Amino acid sequence: MDDDKGPLPINGFCIDKISRGGGGEQSRNTEVVRNSNLEILRIIAMLTIISHHYVVNSGVTEYFDFSHITVNMIFLQLWGMWGKTAINVFVLITGYFMCTKQLTVKRFMKMYLEAKFYCISFFLIFLIFGYEQLTLKNIFLIFFGNVHNIGNGFTASFFMFYLFIPFYNKLLDHLNKIEHLILIGLLLVIYTGASTFFFCSTVFNEPVWYMVLYFVAAYIKKFGANTWLKRNRKIAPIVCMLIILAYISVFFVDYVGAQFGFTNWQFMVADSNKFLAFMIGTGAFLIFNNLKIGHSSKINKIAASTFGVLCIHANSDTMRFWLWKQILNVRGMYFDNLANLILHAAISILMIFVICISIDIMRIHFIERPFMNYLTRYKWFNANILELLEQVIYKVKSTF
DSSP: OOSOOTTSOOOSEEEEEEOOOSSSOOOEEEEEEOOSHHHHHHHHHHHHHHHHHHHHTTTGGGGOOTTSOOHHHHHHHHHTSOHHHHHHHHHHHHHHHHTTSOOBHHHHHHHHHHHHHHHHHHHHHHHHTTSSOOOHHHHHHHHHHHHHTTTSSHHHHHHHHHHTHHHHHHHHHTOOHHHHHHHHHHHHIIIIIHHHHSOOOTTOOHHHHHHHHHHHHHHHHHHOTTSGGGOHHHHHHHHHHHHHHHHHHHHHHHHTGGGGTOOOTTGGGSSTTSHHHHHHHHHHHHHHHHOOOOOOHHHHHHHTTHHHHHHHHTSOHHHHIIIIIIISOHHHHTTSOHHHHHHHHHHHHHHHHHHHHHHHHHHIIIIIHHHHHHHTTSGGGGSBHHHHHHHHHHHHHHTO
16 A cells, blocks of 8 residues: 555655755655554544544433533543544644645545445435435535535545645745744734633634644644654653643533533543643654554554545535434443443444445545546646646636
């Protein structure tokens, strides 16, 4: 499997062609083996996202009663509070790899076609079994949902963010270390500080926030060597304290915030740009990035399908209703004993992950790989997407 895995570029073997430096120009064309440290983090992050969906997409939160807090309620809160933090991890990994690469047509198309494949496939399946209807609205969402849902869903927002990567790289090429750090600082004050500590909700926009994370990951890649960012002995204790603080924040809202009508129990990690969601996600990325795990083709193969897991189990509102409410009946477990609830949650998440990974591996083998091999024969398919668009615009202008 090659290195062009869309937003989750994963591979055992890849060829890096780096022509930009920011923190020191470098040029190389060497075959390297992708270590599995960040691939393990992808897997953990996706399991975390599924756990988050177990709570927020199942409707079980409708049973949360802040005047009568139960152990089941607390478990579900702690179990499902890390989804947005995991999203930060995925975007940071993308930024870390893409800040020194070119965005090709192939990279973008692999991601886009994967999402469209699952969107169309599951719509047809649900249509056959009577869960969907063939309406103009549904047809519109199938073909234009990636534009319609910008700012209201990870996949659509990520597509838009991803297209701006060539421009981000051009900007970062002209920043030195101090300028890069100042830029990140100003953006974090606006998008994290104002949102978390001054309750300003209007500053949050998913594609723009992913840009901020991209700049952070690029700084780590270009300037993080031989600094404290490479020392897990310093980073790990801080991350552990922040995780404890996040848990405490949930209890605080449960027992104190509810007295004043504030029931957003996951406020400190409710959005990706919240302070603790950003800090813990970045800390987890740093810790795994510093690990010396080596290469495992099996781990990398599984991690290569994590985006497919997201595209499948969070495919649509219909999928969410069918999976969480009908098949798994999460709401029905709320009043069961705690042991059964924990067992149900753990088994559900693992089953979803394994089934979705298996489906996506088959899709890659039987559909994606042959189709990509066919398109590779065309020069435009492997071209830099920005340079290709420039050529198209130039040709259009020359005709007038």
